[in-house]
Amino acid sequence: MPRWLPRAMMLALALYACFQLGNWAFHQLIGLLINILIAFFLALAIEPAVGRMAARGMRRGLATFLVFFGVLIATVGFVVLLGSMLADQIVTMVGDFPKYLDSVISWINQTFNTRLSRVEVQDSVLRSDWLQKYVQDSASGVLDVSATVLGGLFRLLTIFLFSFYFAADGPRLRRALCSVLPPAKQTEVLRAWEIAVDKTGGYLYSRGLMALISGIAHYILLEILGVPYAPALAVWVGLVSQFIPTIGTYLAGALPMLIAFTVNPWYAVWVLGFVVVYQQFENYVLQPKLTARTVDIHPAVAFGSVIAGTALMGAVGALIAIPAVATLQAFLGAYVKRYDVTDDPRVHGHRRRGGGLLLRRMRTALTRDRDARQPLDPA
Numbered sequence: 001m002p003r004w005l006p007r008a009m010m011l012a013l014a015l016y017a018c019f020q021l022g023n024w025a026f027h028q029l030i031g032l033l034i035n036i037l038i039a040f041f042l043a044l045a046i047e048p049a050v051g052r053m054a055a056r057g058m059r060r061g062l063a064t065f066l067v068f069f070g071v072l073i074a075t076v077g078f079v080v081l082l083g084s085m086l087a088d089q090i091v092t093m094v095g096d097f098p099k100y101l102d103s104v105i106s107w108i109n110q111t112f113n114t115r116l117s118r119v120e121v122q123d124s125v126l127r128s129d130w131l132q133k134y135v136q137d138s139a140s141g142v143l144d145v146s147a148t149v150l151g152g153l154f155r156l157l158t159i160f161l162f163s164f165y166f167a168a169d170g171p172r173l174r175r176a177l178c179s180v181l182p183p184a185k186q187t188e189v190l191r192a193w194e195i196a197v198d199k200t201g202g203y204l205y206s207r208g209l210m211a212l213i214s215g216i217a218h219y220i221l222l223e224i225l226g227v228p229y230a231p232a233l234a235v236w237v238g239l240v241s242q243f244i245p246t247i248g249t250y251l252a253g254a255l256p257m258l259i260a261f262t263v264n265p266w267y268a269v270w271v272l273g274f275v276v277v278y279q280q281f282e283n284y285v286l287q288p289k290l291t292a293r294t295v296d297i298h299p300a301v302a303f304g305s306v307i308a309g310t311a312l313m314g315a316v317g318a319l320i321a322i323p324a325v326a327t328l329q330a331f332l333g334a335y336v337k338r339y340d341v342t343d344d345p346r347v348h349g350h351r352r353r354g355g356g357l358l359l360r361r362m363r364t365a366l367t368r369d370r371d372a373r374q375p376l377d378p379a
Contacts, residue, residue: 034316035155039162041320043170044200050167064168068160078239081232082255092262100265192327199326206290210282211238218256221274225267227260241279249279301325 026033046067053063105116166173174193178186215238222230233256241252253275260267288303309321 031155032158034313035158036162037320038316039159040166041200041323042159042163043166044197044323045204046163046167047170047197048201050170060170061168064164067167068164078235082236096262196323196327200323203323203326207242209290210287211242213286214238214241214278214282217278218274221271222256222260225260225263225270227256227263227267227271229259233259237275249275301329 046064049067050060050063053066054060108114109116174190178189181189215234218237219230219234222233227233236255237252241248253272256275257268257271260271305321305325306318309317309319309324311317
């Protein structure tokens, strides 16, 4: 056996063990890494406000606390307002449920010539097996729901703590990162950091603008239908549909449909149709144009980045995909050498003049050459 073979085998086993350990650690810590990534982008989003307050003489820690406190107060106030409104509408819906059930049963009897009654329908529903099974499953799943809620609250607290540290100690973090790099690399890191702040702010600006447009459009519809609490519902639709990726649209449209159902069941159908149509308009017309203007990326790139981010990281990837791609594109743009484009009509999508004449001349020359090569007729 060669002398180097045992050492090579031990080295290979050690590398394999390190790889397995790193793979295991990565899968165990992937949740924490995603939380840190979200916190970093959240810190980039509030960096302009914190920077302005710090430039006026306020300590960065206090400025960061005030920004987060303002966001928390606005969120809690909005949730309390919607909670009270939803509770009132649920009480109203429960009180009017027998009336809705009587109208539905009357329509079924007239249409299909049946003799159903509300008492029979209620008894059949209460005695059904699926309802009893649903109640049992709900009772057994209370602990799972509680654990999920507590886990979500802990994750939210973790994100806010990391984002607070990133925003409050931003200059110290940048100095610590630049201290291990040569001066040339330090300039590149600082430039990338500044680009990330600008692109994240532009992305949030575009989301806020789309939330405003969505809220106004849904407010007009709800006012026309006479649905109560139209301003609050419009704000709910605008914020939830824009700042909660993937499922935000469905969560945003469910509440207005529920409130509209208490007024008239057909109004819920109208709200559902409007939400679906507006969502298609927003996805294919409004969002690509606004994102391209504020984040400065092509609409197709923005759409593809959202799809790729969703495939890689789910809802989190969909939320941070556009600012991440915009930052990478702006940073790499400085290293791509560009040239002046030649003044050719084909660059603008036009055919070159004389192209048809040149083609006809080539066809004529080929025809003459073929005729000249054919043998003469002996006759």
